[in-house]
Amino acid sequence: MSTQQPAPPRRKRPAKPQFTQTTLLLEAFLVGFATLVAFGLRVAPPATVWTLGGVTCVVLVLLSGYMGRPGGYVAGTLAQLAVLGFGVLVPMMYGIGAVFVVLWIVALRLGGRIDRERAEWDAAHPEGPAPA
Template identity: 40%
Template sequence: MRTLCASTLIGEFFVIGFAGLVAMKDPGLSTGTVWTVSGVAMVLSILLCGMITRPGGVQLGWALQIALIASGVFVPTMFFMGAVFAALWWASVHYGRKIDEAKARFSAEGSQNSPSGV
């Protein structure tokens, strides 16, 4: 699960950065505010890569997905991009857990079938 989720979060890192560049063009937003919010979200996406398997890591990932969708208020394209990444996040968590379960099952079967002297 960690690899799939981290890949999604790294993709989000870049999308958040590009959205910050687009948001800078809005005369109603100050550059400092845009880069403070974008920077925090970008750092969070990187930190979450290492927190996926810890308690609350997946939930923080969902919070980032919601924030990404909500950023569409300022950059309308982010409604679409946020929805795409939320779907990718769901798939990463869902299929990542299935892969982890299959690996554990395969490992358990392998250790039961191997000769004890080898």
């Protein structure tokens, strides 16, 4: 009869990049729908609307992959300004963009706090979780 050691628990993904990635991806969907609204309202020439909306969507999706890397959070913060800028075309975007700015700040602060607390717990319990 062989006795196998249980596999060590997998390390959890950091919360801060996970929260900020989710926020940016949701924002990409939001910008896509705002682009459709701007196109339907004919607030600008169609080429302008689709170019601004499409580029912003692609940038948000690409930035979500850079969270956790140097400069990623700064770039994500600047992207929040771009989303707020859509309020020029669709005024409702000022309000919706403001909601996403608040979500961005919460993702940064809460994700950072969760990661710090996990690191403190790991430092206090080097042997890992209790066996089942």
